[in-house]
Amino acid sequence: MTLKEKIESGRFVVTAELGPPQSSNGNVIRKKAVHFRNVVDGVNITDNQTAIVRLSSIASAKILLDEGLEPIIQVTCRDRNRIALQSDLLGASALGIKNVLCLTGDYVTFGNHPEAKPVFDLDSIQLIYMVRKLTKGFFLSGEKMKTAPDFFIGGAANPFAPPLEFRVLRLAKKIRAGAQFIQTQPVFDLDRFNEWMRGVRNYGLHKKVAILAGVMPVKSAKALQYMIKEVPGMRVHQAYVKRMEKADDPKEEGIKIAVEIIQELKKIEGVRGIHLMPLMWESITPRIVEEAGLKPK
Amino acid sequence: MYDEFIEIELTTKEKRLKPWERRFSQIMLFFENVIKIPLFRCQRCGECILSHTAFVCSQRCPKRMRNGPCGGTREGGYCEVYPERKCIWYLIYKRARLFGRLSFLTRIEKIHNWNLEKTSAWFNVFTKRIEPPKLFLRSKK
Numbered sequence: 001m002t003l004k005e006k007i008e009s010g011r012f013v014v015t016a017e018l019g020p021p022q023s024s025n026g027n028v029i030r031k032k033a034v035h036f037r038n039v040v041d042g043v044n045i046t047d048n049q050t051a052i053v054r055l056s057s058i059a060s061a062k063i064l065l066d067e068g069l070e071p072i073i074q075v076t077c078r079d080r081n082r083i084a085l086q087s088d089l090l091g092a093s094a095l096g097i098k099n100v101l102c103l104t105g106d107y108v109t110f111g112n113h114p115e116a117k118p119v120f121d122l123d124s125i126q127l128i129y130m131v132r133k134l135t136k137g138f139f140l141s142g143e144k145m146k147t148a149p150d151f152f153i154g155g156a157a158n159p160f161a162p163p164l165e166f167r168v169l170r171l172a173k174k175i176r177a178g179a180q181f182i183q184t185q186p187v188f189d190l191d192r193f194n195e196w197m198r199g200v201r202n203y204g205l206h207k208k209v210a211i212l213a214g215v216m217p218v219k220s221a222k223a224l225q226y227m228i229k230e231v232p233g234m235r236v237h238q239a240y241v242k243r244m245e246k247a248d249d250p251k252e253e254g255i256k257i258a259v260e261i262i263q264e265l266k267k268i269e270g271v272r273g274i275h276l277m278p279l280m281w282e283s284i285t286p287r288i289v290e291e292a293g294l295k296p297k
Numbered sequence: 298m299y300d301e302f303i304e305i306e307l308t309t310k311e312k313r314l315k316p317w318e319r320r321f322s323q324i325m326l327f328f329e330n331v332i333k334i335p336l337f338r339c340q341r342c343g344e345c346i347l348s349h350t351a352f353v354c355s356q357r358c359p360k361r362m363r364n365g366p367c368g369g370t371r372e373g374g375y376c377e378v379y380p381e382r383k384c385i386w387y388l389i390y391k392r393a394r395l396f397g398r399l400s401f402l403t404r405i406e407k408i409h410n411w412n413l414e415k416t417s418a419w420f421n422v423f424t425k426r427i428e429p430p431k432l433f434l435r436s437k438k
Contacts, residue, residue, distance in 0.1 A: 077360075082408070104367045107359055107378045118360065125364040126408045129307050140308055140408070158368030163390040166366070166402070173364060173405055176305070185368060232369040232377035 003042040003070055003099055004152040007181060007210045012266065013273035014294050015042040015072060015183065015212060016285050018064075020055035029060050033067045035282045039289050042099060044183070044275070047074040051111025058092045065096055072154065073097055075131075076105025081121040082130065082140050089134060093149030101154040101183060102127040125170075125177045128155050132178030155179035157211075159196035160189060161233035168199035175209050182209050183275040186216035186227075188236040190264050197268055206270030213265045216277040217258035217284055221245040255288060262292040309344075309410045311426040318424070325417035343413035343421055348430035349401040351392035358385045363406040365389070400434050 006013050016036055021028040036043050043064055045057040061071035073092055075085065089100065104124040108116045122130060130140050137148035155174040159167055171182065187193045193213065200206050218224045221244035228236050240257055247253035265271050274294065278284050289295055314322055326341070333339035333354075337347060340356035346363065347354060358365055359378040366386030369377030374387035393399050413421055421427045 104360060104362065109378060120360045122408055123362045123364050125405055126307055142308065156368060161368055161370040162372070162374045163387050166390045169403055173403065177405055232371045
């Protein structure tokens with residue numbers, strides 16, 4: 001079953017994020033994939049996250065496909081204009097990739113080539129629209145193509161960044177543009193997430209799109225502090241910071257927190273799955289999935 | 298489940314300006330700049346959507362988002378790229394709420410036509426290349 005079919009069948013799905021290496025070594029991906037096999041329903045492959053050059057997401061996705069996993073390629077507007085994006089998407093489809101997550105992308109100054117030209121020909125909503133148009137058999141220009149790609153289209157949502165009131169409306173725009181599933185930023189503030197979900201339910205958006213809530217297991221208090229400081233738009237409840245600081249074994253505490261958050265998220269109406277982001281800690285995924293009771297039968 | 302997608306058209310098919318149009322546009326752009334740069338810090342995209350964004354120029358965003366804000370807005374509404382600046386889309390939202398123009402922000406803005414970059418938006422309205430500015434949104438029945 002593909003990710004789309006799993007979501008449509010009403011199953012609570014789990015996706016996880018995988019960062020390709022900063023080298024041409026494809027074996028790194030194969031090694032990381034071991035932790036995900038038979039554990040998660042889809043694997044997100046980042047597209048040069050934080051603007052640092054990495055192995056291409058489509059190439060990584062192909063490696064994952066060969067390993068028998070279902071990849072979700074992330075596509076950002078930072079590096080490619082509409083011509084390159086369409087061409088890459090057609091190529092991805094030809095390789096058998098079925099899921100696309102459309103993002104605007106981090107700005108170039110965050111990465112290791114801060115002097116690069118930021119492209120941003122489209123924004124994330126327009127990119128979702130473009131992918132949708134491709135699946136309908138049209139190029140962005142309106143010209144028809146013979147064989148249309150078949151994509152399950154995703155978008156991202158950040159329920160934690162200001163202006164908070166506008167985030168639900170922006171989600172509605174993404175759905176109108178053609179988003180079919182949504183992956184959110186990591187949840188470290190359940191109150192705020194609940195508030196956002198209330199807004200989402202008010203507009204009935206949870207029925208139109210599958211929302212996968214982000215969860216990030218952290219290794220140490222330092223890592224959590226880093227997230228708060230360096231990742232714009234993150235919101236972390238102070239209780240978690242304190243717990244991580246006080247813990248004798250921060251790794252165990254990090255797992256405990258992640259599992260706790262997943263348990264809470266499962267109860268929320270409208271949350272259709274979990275998106276795990278074990279940054280540089282892929283090996284922990286099977287344990288968290290099992291402890292949270294998300295193991296597929 | 299996913300039938301929310303309505304057939305919207307986000308691309309513009311407007312042709313490039315002819316040489317004589319370009320010359321005329323340049324003259325108009327001079328006068329446009331005199332007004333729009335001091336008032337709105339206009340970025341001369343040529344497809345003005347100021348009336349949709351509560352008269353805050355959305356193109357001041359480093360990512361030039363036409364359907365912002367991105368997910369990186371910092372606590373307090375600051376830009377992710379320039380932490381000392383306010384996020385343009387945060388300002389747009391605040392201003393739109395103040396003026397009762399939030400309904401404009403629920404519309405999806407069209408994809409930028411780079412042929413119109415650095416041309417006069419007034420001339421483009423005049424030659425029907427772009428939509429004229431809207432003071433009010435007509436409510437749909």
